[in-house]
Each structure stands twice: as structure tokens, then as C-alpha cells.
Amino acid sequence: MGLSGASPWPAYQALFTTAFADYWGFASTLVKTCPILLAALAVAVPLRAGLFNIGAEGQIYCGALFATLAGLALPELPAGVGSCLVMLAAMAGGALWAGLPGYLKAYRGVNEVIVTLLLNFVAIQMVSWAVSGPLMAQGAPYPYSDELAESLRLPIVLPQTDAHAGIVIALGLAVLVHLHLRYTAHGHALDLVGRNLQAAAYAGVRVRRELLLAMLGGGALAGLAGGLEVLGLKYRLFHLFSPGYGFDGIVVAFMAAANMAWLPVAALLMGGLKAAAGGMQRAVGVPGTLVDALQGLVVIFIAASHGFSLRAMREHWAGARRAQGSAQKLQTTRTATPKGT
Amino acid sequence: MMDDLINQTALVAFIAAAFRSAVPVAFAALGAMWSERAGVYNVGLEGSILMGAFGAAVGTYWSGSPAVGAVTGLAAGVMLGALQALLTVWMRSDQLVSGIAVNLFCAGLTAFLSRLVFGEKGSTTLPGLVPIPLPVLVDVPVLGPSLFRQDALAYLLMVVACISSWLLYRTHAGLALRATGESPRAADSAGVSVRKLRTLAVVASSALASLGGAHLVLAQIHLFAENMSGGRGFLALAIVILGRWSPGGAVLAAAFFGVCEAAQLSLQFTHPAVPYQLFLMLPYLASIAALVGLAGRSRAPEAVGKPYDRESR
Numbered sequence: 307m308g309l310s311g312a313s314p315w316p317a318y319q320a321l322f323t324t325a326f327a328d329y330w331g332f333a334s335t336l337v338k339t340c341p342i343l344l345a346a347l348a349v350a351v352p353l354r355a356g357l358f359n360i361g362a363e364g365q366i367y368c369g370a371l372f373a374t375l376a377g378l379a380l381p382e383l384p385a386g387v388g389s390c391l392v393m394l395a396a397m398a399g400g401a402l403w404a405g406l407p408g409y410l411k412a413y414r415g416v417n418e419v420i421v422t423l424l425l426n427f428v429a430i431q432m433v434s435w436a437v438s439g440p441l442m443a444q445g446a447p448y449p450y451s452d453e454l455a456e457s458l459r460l461p462i463v464l465p466q467t468d469a470h471a472g473i474v475i476a477l478g479l480a481v482l483v484h485l486h487l488r489y490t491a492h493g494h495a496l497d498l499v500g501r502n503l504q505a506a507a508y509a510g511v512r513v514r515r516e517l518l519l520a521m522l523g524g525g526a527l528a529g530l531a532g533g534l535e536v537l538g539l540k541y542r543l544f545h546l547f548s549p550g551y552g553f554d555g556i557v558v559a560f561m562a563a564a565n566m567a568w569l570p571v572a573a574l575l576m577g578g579l580k581a582a583a584g585g586m587q588r589a590v591g592v593p594g595t596l597v598d599a600l601q602g603l604v605v606i607f608i609a610a611s612h613g614f615s616l617r618a619m620r621e622h623w624a625g626a627r628r629a630q631g632s633a634q635k636l637q638t639t640r641t642a643t644p645k646g647t
Numbered sequence: 648m649m650d651d652l653i654n655q656t657a658l659v660a661f662i663a664a665a666f667r668s669a670v671p672v673a674f675a676a677l678g679a680m681w682s683e684r685a686g687v688y689n690v691g692l693e694g695s696i697l698m699g700a701f702g703a704a705v706g707t708y709w710s711g712s713p714a715v716g717a718v719t720g721l722a723a724g725v726m727l728g729a730l731q732a733l734l735t736v737w738m739r740s741d742q743l744v745s746g747i748a749v750n751l752f753c754a755g756l757t758a759f760l761s762r763l764v765f766g767e768k769g770s771t772t773l774p775g776l777v778p779i780p781l782p783v784l785v786d787v788p789v790l791g792p793s794l795f796r797q798d799a800l801a802y803l804l805m806v807v808a809c810i811s812s813w814l815l816y817r818t819h820a821g822l823a824l825r826a827t828g829e830s831p832r833a834a835d836s837a838g839v840s841v842r843k844l845r846t847l848a849v850v851a852s853s854a855l856a857s858l859g860g861a862h863l864v865l866a867q868i869h870l871f872a873e874n875m876s877g878g879r880g881f882l883a884l885a886i887v888i889l890g891r892w893s894p895g896g897a898v899l900a901a902a903f904f905g906v907c908e909a910a911q912l913s914l915q916f917t918h919p920a921v922p923y924q925l926f927l928m929l930p931y932l933a934s935i936a937a938l939v940g941l942a943g944r945s946r947a948p949e950a951v952g953k954p955y956d957r958e959s960r
Contacts, residue, residue, distance in 0.1 A: 424931040435924035595758035602752025
């Protein structure tokens with residue numbers, strides 16, 4: 307902060323006011339929170355089964371592509387039905403993109419980290435090709451698709467802003483996923499797979515199927531994030547439309563790794579940080595990119611201070627042998643929300 | 648006769664372009680190879696490339712000499728490598744998370760600092776490294792003018808690759824390092840300092856990637872742009888797998904990437920109808936195919952990704 311010649315306090319103040327205390331600022335926070343929250347869920351669900359989904363970004367792109375294809379192909383339908391179908395298409399797209407690494411991991415033993423990471427770039431190029439080729443709107447000055455019909459678009463929740471109903475859907479799903487993982491037999495089975503593969507198999511859990519399902523579920527959530535960007539915000543598919551929401555999702559998922567209930571809070575913080583970057587620049591002339599650096603620093607501090615507990619969680623989820631001990635440690639661990647910003 | 652000449656110049660230009668685009672990836676892939684062989688996933692390579700690029704741009708901008716720029720780029724990479732080693736080796740934080748955090752940090756920091764240094768408009772064109780034709784070799788038809796009329800950093804890559812191969816397979820330190828990546832506990836019992844070797848490997852890995860970033864600025868683009876690393880650090884992680892965790896393999900796999908990149912560039916000019924994105928996808932798809940094909944046959948160092956704690960069992 308000091309480096310750029312602005313005094314830090316007003317800058318932090320501006321950061322907070324724009325993100326949370328200002329009507330339009332808060333609306334823009336919500337717009338950013340929606341994809342970040344869904345992407346975080348997309349990371350958290352496979353993580354529960356011990357899988358690292360680094361590919362939420364690609365799944366977002368693939369979901370948006372499927373949503374656009376469905377949205378442009380659908381005939382006129384009663385209000386709501388069309389939007390739901392488009393959202394389902396988006397989830398299918400994301401699930402497909404995550405299902406491939408999920409299948410490879412579960413049935414072929416291929417490292418899911420690298421495959422999901424690589425598929426990000428494939429999906430981005432695929433969308434780039436789609437909107438500059440077959441889907442490109444006529445006479446478009448740069449690559450984007452045709453607009454979706456008005457009947458498909460999501461309603462706005464805060465009047466006169468961009469804040470669309472996607473945030474409601476995302477929050478609802480966050481609650482559902484949390485309840486599912488915590489209180490259902492299937493959620494318990496996933497957890498068991500994450501803690502100890504052999505024990506899970508011995509207890510009669512179909513481990514391979516669970517691994518694949520966890521990836522499919524995660525992918526569907528990320529795909530929906532992409533679909534909602536199209537349905538609620540942009541109304542068409544753009545080249546490079548996601549500014550790394552998938553990677554923010556990873557950060558959020560790890561910030562709230564110890565307790566899923568914190569996920570929406572962490573996502574809101576991250577969304578606020580993103581939304582405020584612009585506001586801070588206007589208020590005190592601190593470039594928004596500094597916020598990115600700050601964000602990285604926050605994560606570095608969290609990662610470092612949680613070195614031990616994260617390690618415990620990693621072992622916990624990756625199914626290390628000392629599952630019991632680290633599980634106990636885990637219960638005493640609460641992820642601190644970042645104070646550094 | 649004329650056609651032959653034109654074809655030959657085109658071929659020379661193509662090979663030279665492929666080689667040029669392979670250099671940063673090859674540096675980063677060698678870096679990834681070193682740290683993974685020691686048992687650490689360095690996901691922060693993307694950040695190392697950016698820091699190297701930024702350091703090189705600033706050094707060149709202030710001193711006017713690209714040689715100084717290469718050194719400052721390297722210094723930036725070493726510093727970042729030290730941070731990465733502190734996080735992953737000494738504090739044993741999760742290697743994926745700390746890597747991603749380092750990437751976010753570097754992307755923000757370099758973008759921010761570049762506005763402070765170069766102003767809002769970004770950096771102006773910087774002086775770059777000049778190609779040095781190697782005597783004798785440059786006279787070889789086709790390959791001579793394409794491969795042996797390169798800049799100093801590209802030659803450095805060839806040297807580093809050979810040295811890496813020798814160090815890894817032919818020296819005691821290399822053996823100890825490989826043992827550290829396979830079974831840190833066994834290496835520890837044999838008197839090898841696991842932490843020291845892993846720290847060295849991570850710092851070297853970041854330093855190598857930063858040289859790739861310096862090459863990007865000094866020999867290719869001649870200015871610093873935000874996020875100019877463009878996923879090369881991530882690709883390096885895949886290329887290591889394609890190259891089966893060996894220095895030679897990493898360089899060959901990077902060369903394959905270079906060919907795809909050059910094909911993509913020349914296709915955009917000559918055949919605008921063919922989607923160039925296809926060639927941008929190709930290295931990634933090939934890496935995945937290789938992963939699937941090699942599953943079970945070629946394997947990663949056993950202990951890669953696992954922090955080592957002497958006191959645990």
C-alpha cells in the first residue's frame with residue numbers, strides 16, 4: 307500500500323465500503339460471489355473424497371458453452387422452464403468436463419490434479435474457438451456469441467443493479483451440499499473414501515463409483531457457475547469471460563476447508579475483495595491489481611499458518627493411515643477468516 | 648529452384664520459431680523436473696516465470712543492458728524460490744495450495760509494480776538479447792541458421808539441460824536427490840539432509856523457470872505485459888510427465904510444445920480457416936493422452952507432493 311503513495315487506512319476503508327456498505331458495490335460483490343461460491347463447492351465436494359479438482363475454471367467454461375448451446379437451440383418455452391433446462395445443460399457440461407478426470411482417476415489411476423489442470427486450457431481454447439467460429443454473432447467486432455432470448459434470463463434481485471438470482475441459487479446449493487455431506491449416508495460414504503480408501507472398500511463402499519460421483523458432482527456445480535454467468539450476467543458467451551473464478555474457488559475451498567459452513571462467508575469475502583478492487587482505485591488511486599497481490603498474500607499466510615492443520619487435513623482427506631489421529635486434530639481446527647486485508 | 652529456396656527459408660523460420668517458443672517452457676519444465684525429483688510439486692512455476700520476466704524487464708529498463716536484465720530476472724526467481732521452499736519444505740504447508748497462492752501473489756504483484764515502474768501504459772520496447780551465430784555449426788543447411796543463430800539464454804538452456812542430466816544421473820548429489828524424492832525416510836537414515844536438498848531443488852526450480860520468463864521478455868516480446876506467462880508454468884508440470892521426469896525428456900516434450908506453438912502461429916497467417924485454437928489445445932491433449940497411456944508404466948517419484956517431517960512416523 308505504502309509503495310503506491312496512498313495512505314493505507316483510507317484505502318482499506320474504501321475497500322470495505324465499496325464491497326459491503328455501498329448498494330451498488332454490494333450488488334457487484336454478489337455478482338462475483340455467485341461463481342466463486344459455486345466454484346468453491348466444486349472444489350470442496352471432490353476434496354471430501356480426497357480428490358483435488360484444480361479444473362473448476364475449465365468446468366466453468368464448459369458449462370457456459372453447453373448453456374449457450376442449449377439456450378440458442380431451445381424453442382420458446384414457458385417462463386422458468388427454459389432457464390431450468392439451460393441450467394441443467396450447464397451442469398451436464400461441467401460434469402462432463404470433470405467426469406473425464408474422475409473416470410481416469412477412479413478406473414485408470416491417473417493423477418486427477420494434472421488432468422483437471424490441463425483440461426482448463428483445453429476448455430478455454432474450445433470456447434475461444436466456438437465464439438470466434440461457429441457460434442460467433444454476425445457482425446460482432448470481437449469474439450462473442452448471439453444473445454440468449456429474454457425469456458431465459460434470470461431475474462435481478464437488487465433493482466437497478468447486475469445482481470441476478472444466481473446468488474440465491476448458489477447459496478441454496480451451498481446449504482444443500484453441506485447438509486448432504488453432513489447428514490446423509492452418501493455424504494458419509496464420501497467422507498469415508500476420503501479418509502481411508504481401504505477401510506471404505508472394506509466397509510462395502512463402492513470406492514471407484516464414489517470417486518467418479520464426487521468429480522461429476524463437483525463439475526456440475528462449476529458448470530452451473532458458468533451457466534449462471536451466461537444466463538444472469540452476460541446473456542451471451544464471451545471469449546475469456548471468467549477472470550479466474552475457478553482458481554478463486556480453490557482458495558475459498560481451502561480457506562473454509564475445516565468447516566463447510568464457512569464456505570459462503572469465505573466466498574463473500576473473496577467476492578468483496580474482487581469487487582472492491584475497482585472502488586479502491588477510484589477512491590485513493592491504488593491500482594486494483596494490488597488487491598490481487600494482497601489476496602495472494604492472504605492465502606500464503608493462511609497456507610503457512612495452517613501448515614500443520616492443512617497437512618492434517620490433507621492426510622485426512624487423502625486417506626493416509628493415521629486417519630484417526632488427524633481426524634481428531636481436524637475437529638479442533640477452525641479455519642480463521644483472513645484478517646490481513 | 649525458387650520454390651525450393653522459399654520452402655527452405657520457411658522451414659528455417661518455422662524451426663527457429665518452434666525453438667524460440669520452446670525455450671521458456673523447457674526452462675520451466677527442467678525446473679519442475681528438479682523439484683519433483685526431490686519430492687516437491689512446484690505449482691508456483693507460473694509465478695516464477697512472471698517474476699523472472701518482470702525482473703528481467705525492470706533490470707533492462709533501468710540499466711539499458713539485457714545481460715543485467717537476465718541477472719535481475721534470475722535473482723527475482725531465486726527469491727521467489729526461497730519463499731516457495733520456506734512454505735513447502737520448512738513450514739510443510741500444502742504444496743498445491745501454496746503454489747496457487749504464490750501464483751496469485753506474483754500475478755498481482757508484478758501487475759501492480761509494473762504500473763509503478765513503467766507507468767499506466769505499460770513498458771516500452773526494451774533492448775533484447777542479440778542472436779549469436781555459433782561458428783561452424785551455423786553453416787549446416789537448414790538446422791544451422793534455425794538452431795544455431797540464437798540468443799545466449801537459448802544456448803544456456805542447452806548447457807543447463809546437459810548439466811542437469813549429468814548432475815541427476817552421474818553424481819552422488821543427484822543420487823541423494825532422487826532418493827529424497829522416492830523415499831525421504833530412507834534418504835534421511837542414510838545421512839542425506841532431506842530439507843537441504845529439497846530447498847536447493849525448489850530454489851533451482853524457481854530460478855530455472857525465471858530464466859524462461861527472462862527469455863520471454865528479452866528474446867521474444869521485448870516488453871513486460873501482465874500475465875505474460877500465459878499458463879506456461881502449468882504446462883511445464885505436464886511436460887515433466889510427458890518427458891518421464893528426465894531432463895532430456897523434458898526438453899524433447901518442450902520441443903513438441905514449441906512445434907505446436909509455431910504451427911499455430913504460422914497457420915493463423917497462412918490458413919485462417921483452420922481453427923488455430925486446435926493447435927493451442929494440442930500440447931495439453933497430448934499430455935493427457937500420455938498420462939493415460941503411461942499410467943502404470945511410468946510413474947512419478949514416490950514421495951512427490953508429501954511434506955517430510957522427521958519426527959512423524
